[in-house]
Amino acid sequence: MMARYVIGRLAGVVVILFLVCLFTFVLFFTLQPDPAVMICGKTCTPERIDQIRDVLGLNLPFLTQFFGFLGGIFAGRDYGEGANLVHCAAPCLGYSFQTNQSVWDMVVERLPVSATVAIGAAVLWLLIGILAGLLSAVKEGTWWDRGAMGLALGGSSVPNYVLALALQYVLVVQLQVLPFPQAVAFGDDPVVWFQSYLMPWIVLATGYACLYARLTRANVIDTLAENFMRTARSKGLSPALTMRRHALRPALTPIATIFGMDFAALLGGALITETVFGLNGVGKMAADSIAKNDQPVIMAVTLLAAFFVVVGNVVVDLVYTRLDPRVRITTP
Amino acid sequence: MTVAAHPEQVAGGAPATSGRRVLRVLLRDRGAVISGAYLALIVLMAIGAPLISAITGHGPNDFDTAAVNTDLGGVPYGSLGGISAEHLLGVEPQNGRDILARIAYGARVSLIIAASATTLTTLLGVVLGMLAGFYQGWVDQAICRVMDFLMAFPALIFMIAILSALPQGNRPVLLVVVISVFGWPYLARVVRGQTLTLVNREFVEAARASGASTGQLVFKEILPNLRSSLIVMTTLAVPGYVGTEAGLSFLGVGVTPPTPSWGQMIAGSVGWYAVDPMYFVIPGAFLFLTVLSLTVLGDRIRAAFDAGDAS
Numbered sequence: 160m161m162a163r164y165v166i167g168r169l170a171g172v173v174v175i176l177f178l179v180c181l182f183t184f185v186l187f188f189t190l191q192p193d194p195a196v197m198i199c200g201k202t203c204t205p206e207r208i209d210q211i212r213d214v215l216g217l218n219l220p221f222l223t224q225f226f227g228f229l230g231g232i233f234a235g236r237d238y239g240e241g242a243n244l245v246h247c248a249a250p251c252l253g254y255s256f257q258t259n260q261s262v263w264d265m266v267v268e269r270l271p272v273s274a275t276v277a278i279g280a281a282v283l284w285l286l287i288g289i290l291a292g293l294l295s296a297v298k299e300g301t302w303w304d305r306g307a308m309g310l311a312l313g314g315s316s317v318p319n320y321v322l323a324l325a326l327q328y329v330l331v332v333q334l335q336v337l338p339f340p341q342a343v344a345f346g347d348d349p350v351v352w353f354q355s356y357l358m359p360w361i362v363l364a365t366g367y368a369c370l371y372a373r374l375t376r377a378n379v380i381d382t383l384a385e386n387f388m389r390t391a392r393s394k395g396l397s398p399a400l401t402m403r404r405h406a407l408r409p410a411l412t413p414i415a416t417i418f419g420m421d422f423a424a425l426l427g428g429a430l431i432t433e434t435v436f437g438l439n440g441v442g443k444m445a446a447d448s449i450a451k452n453d454q455p456v457i458m459a460v461t462l463l464a465a466f467f468v469v470v471g472n473v474v475v476d477l478v479y480t481r482l483d484p485r486v487r488i489t490t491p
Numbered sequence: 492m493t494v495a496a497h498p499e500q501v502a503g504g505a506p507a508t509s510g511r512r513v514l515r516v517l518l519r520d521r522g523a524v525i526s527g528a529y530l531a532l533i534v535l536m537a538i539g540a541p542l543i544s545a546i547t548g549h550g551p552n553d554f555d556t557a558a559v560n561t562d563l564g565g566v567p568y569g570s571l572g573g574i575s576a577e578h579l580l581g582v583e584p585q586n587g588r589d590i591l592a593r594i595a596y597g598a599r600v601s602l603i604i605a606a607s608a609t610t611l612t613t614l615l616g617v618v619l620g621m622l623a624g625f626y627q628g629w630v631d632q633a634i635c636r637v638m639d640f641l642m643a644f645p646a647l648i649f650m651i652a653i654l655s656a657l658p659q660g661n662r663p664v665l666l667v668v669v670i671s672v673f674g675w676p677y678l679a680r681v682v683r684g685q686t687l688t689l690v691n692r693e694f695v696e697a698a699r700a701s702g703a704s705t706g707q708l709v710f711k712e713i714l715p716n717l718r719s720s721l722i723v724m725t726t727l728a729v730p731g732y733v734g735t736e737a738g739l740s741f742l743g744v745g746v747t748p749p750t751p752s753w754g755q756m757i758a759g760s761v762g763w764y765a766v767d768p769m770y771f772v773i774p775g776a777f778l779f780l781t782v783l784s785l786t787v788l789g790d791r792i793r794a795a796f797d798a799g800d801a802s
Contacts, residue, residue: 175643183649187656312790316783318734320741320757321775324764332765426645431738435761445648446742449655457652464645472643 168473177229179465184225187454228253228458252462253455257448262459266441271344273440276432277425279356280363285418288368289411292375297402299380307372314369323362323435330358340436355438363432367421371414378410385409412482416475423471426464516795523791526784533781537602540595549589551596552749566766574769583759584767593751594777600752601781604666605732611671612732613725616678617717621709623679624686631683638676646673647738654744662746670735678724682717689713719796726789730782737778753778 211217219227230236231251247253252262291311295304330337340355382388383406391401430442437443441460448456517523536543544550567582574581580590623634650669657665689695695712703712737754739745746752753774760771 175640178640179644183652186653312786313783316730316786317779318737318741318754318757318775318782320738321771321779324757324761324771324775328764328768328771424645426648430648430651431742434742445651449651450743452655457655461645461648461652464648465643468645469643 165477168476172469172473175469176462176466179469180229180462181225183458183461184228185221187458252459255448255453255456257451257453257456262455265444265456266459266463269439269441269444272438273426273429273433273442275345275356276359276363276429276438276440276442277422279360280367281418281422281425283360284364284368284371287364288371289375289414291368291372293379295372295376296379296383299376304376308376311369311372314365315373317365319362319366320431320435322365323358323432326358326362327436340438359432359436359438362435363425363429371418374414374417375410378413379406382406382410408482412479415482416479419471419475419478420468423467423474424464426460426467513792513795516798517791520791520795522787526787526791529780529784530788533598533777534602536595537598540592540599543595544592547589547591549592551592551751552588553592554586554588580773581769583756584763584770590756590770590773593756594753594774597751597753597756597774598777600663600746600750601733601736601754601778604663604670604736604746605729607663607667608670608674608732608736609725609729611667612674612678612728613721615671615675617682617714617721619675620679620682621686621713621717624683625690625709625713627687634679634683638679641673641676644673647735649673650735650739651742651744654739662750666736666739666745670732674728674732678721678728681720681724685717685720686713689716723789723793723796726785726792730785730789733778733785734782 217224227236231247231253235251236247247261250263252266254260255262255265258265291307295307298304327339331339337354337358338351340358341351343352343355345352388401388405391405392398396404426442426445429440430445432438433440433442434446441463444456445460447453448460517527540551566584580594582589583593619634623631650673653669654665690713695708698708698712736745737752737757740752740754741758743755743758746755748755756774757771757778760767760774763770
């Protein structure tokens with residue numbers, strides 16, 4: 160039963176990713192300015208354009224091009240023929256029109272930076288959001304609760320690029336307690352690494368932390384009003400123990416679901432953060448490629464982002480059945 | 492808890508309609524009143540943008556090189572980004588455009604786009620959600636698949652990709668369409684769920700049994716019952732759209748210069764934040780306060796409706 164469910168969901172993933180791929184491809188096939196002209200640049204002859212279109216297969220019918228692209232992802236593909244032949248190995252997403260680099264290599268190169276930004280921010284927002292939410296729920300109605308929730312409402316309304324500029328102005332320019340962010344590897348210089356990523360983490364985490372604090376508070380308050388909580392308390396369990404044993408799990412399970420989806424969709428949020436701080440991750444690569452109309456790179460980032468979102472949703476559903484016994488799939 | 496605050500309702504008398512009751516609750520709420528007042532101010536500013544320009548004598552695209560120090564690379568004269576009696580909110584560095592005028596004209600763009608996107612999303616969400624919930628069967632299946640598909644999309648990245656690929660054309664219209672296409676499923680999902688339960692309620696069956704047409708069922712029986720959740724969902728969606736528009740303009744795929752927009756102004760200030768912080772603080776503060784006010788208002792409206800449902 161479980162295996163069948165998983166297989167069904169995975170088939171759904173494949174279908175949706177195929178559709179995303181097709182949709183993006185159609186869009187660029189019909190709307191984009193001619194890539195051959197873009198590559199050719201200013202000193203261009205009609206023969207040169209024809210040659211480029213030939214090598215890239217842009218003269219072929221739409222479906223041939225589409226399946227060529229799709230095939231490249233799974234089996235690799237060849238561009239051009241004879242002496243000009245270039246083989247692009249298995250996860251082939253084509254070559255950047257701007258740098259002629261393999262798009263897959265570009266993604267792999269930049270993924271660690273994005274992962275560092277995303278994971279650090281996620282840790283930060285989970286810690287702060289859940290702790291603040293819990294405290295607020297326990298102290299419902301006190302000045303702490305009002306203050307924290309007011310702050311959370313305000314924090315979730317600050318656009319992250321405004322926050323980024325404000326932080327940079329205060330911390331880097333005025334107080335000079337942090338250097339301007341650079342994408343340093345942890346192994347090279349842990350101190351600079353931490354100082355560099357601290358602001359991106361805060362910027363990316365703020366909105367989510369505020370949202371999670373409000374969600375956690377609402378969920379915990381709802382759970383504390385449930386009958387089983389009254390039972391636990393009347394058994395004589397201490398408040399701390401009732402909280403730990405009975406309240407946390409039902410209150411935090413929905414948060415886990417939302418976290419899974421938010422984390423999977425983080426590539427979009429990281430785009431702005433990475434761009435503002437000039438960190439060379441996948442998000443900044445997306446922004447740059449969009450500014451320069453670098454079609455293969457835009458395609459790759461869109462697909463990658465869709466992949467994370469779709470797979471993330473399935474993972475969330477599967478984990479949810481583990482966390483919440485009430486929705487566990489059982490053999491009838 | 493709101494019941495206690497309104498003894499006249501408990502004590503019988505003529506029960507106020509829910510719209511009036513919600514309005515009364517909101518008028519007593521300090522947060523809601525302040526947010527409402529701020530939003531009214533922004534709307535007035537947007538409507539009266541030409542008037543503001545006429546009074547101060549600075550259009551949104553008038554260069555004022557006398558207000559900036561060309562020797563220092565165009566930093567505004569005076570403190571706080573050139574705030575003076577002449578330029579109430581200062582000037583942009585380099586070309587000296589009046590920030591107040593640009594904020595006012597930018598408010599027009601932001602508000603029109605957010606309002607149109609909300610209208611279009613609501614229209615799509617209500618029509619498709621109700622179709623799915625009312626007819627069920629294959630119609631429901633088809634609409635649900637499309638919703639799943641759209642919600643699986645990395646919306647922000649995809650919006651940027653589409654907007655960068657589309658020909659220049661009419662940017663604001665494109666923005667509204669793109670935001671709405673990715674926004675409607677969130678509303679439609681709720682509308683569908685509520686319609687599903689409403690369709691089987693006794694009063695709908697009674698109406699059907701007494702010969703009501705489909706149109707009457709939809710517009711007289713079901714739609715009025717969706718009103719409160721629609722009001723809540725749309726008010727909570729508006730700040731998101733204001734933020735999305737500003738974000739897309741910030742990334743350079745939204746409204747194109749010289750049309751001013753808040754997001755675009757902030758994007759323009761990125762290179763200047765160290766020497767002229769007011770250049771990002773002012774549009775940033777307007778944007779922040781607008782989003783915050785809309786969120787607070789939406790939150791309070793929801794609380795007011797919820798309290799009404801509970802009583």
